[in-house]
Amino acid sequence: MATLLIFRPHQREPKIVDLDARPWMADVDFVLGGAAEKVPGFFSIHHAGAVHRCVAYALCDRANQSLNVAATIAWAPRCGATWAWG
Numbered sequence: 111m112a113t114l115l116i117f118r119p120h121q122r123e124p125k126i127v128d129l130d131a132r133p134w135m136a137d138v139d140f141v142l143g144g145a146a147e148k149v150p151g152f153f154s155i156h157h158a159g160a161v162h163r164c165v166a167y168a169l170c171d172r173a174n175q176s177l178n179v180a181a182t183i184a185w186a187p188r189c190g191a192t193w194a195w196g
Contacts, residue, residue, distance in 0.1 A: 115157060115164075116141060117181035124180065138167050145170045155184055 112132045115124040138146050152166035169175060 113157075113162075114141070115155065115184075117178055117184065119176035119178045122180055124184075142167065142169050 112129045114127040117124045146167040149166035155164045
């Protein structure tokens with residue numbers, strides 16, 4: 111079983127989709143709306159009260175895309191970044 115957490119720009123929470131098997135890369139491309147590539151350094155995520163192994167994907171051509179704040183916040187702690195507010 112696999113769980114997709116789909117982070118969209120301008121949405122605070124991911125869409126959660128439970129699958130019976132890992133998705134094919136063509137499915138990932140379809141959901142993201144174009145050719146996708148792995149996000150380097152993203153190997154785990156905190157979800158539902160636990161840390162899970164994962165793989166993250168983003169569009170290959172992100173030049174004209176909005177910053178995906180929710181995904182960035184989810185990704186940053188995995189690579190050692192910290193946030194300071196105020």
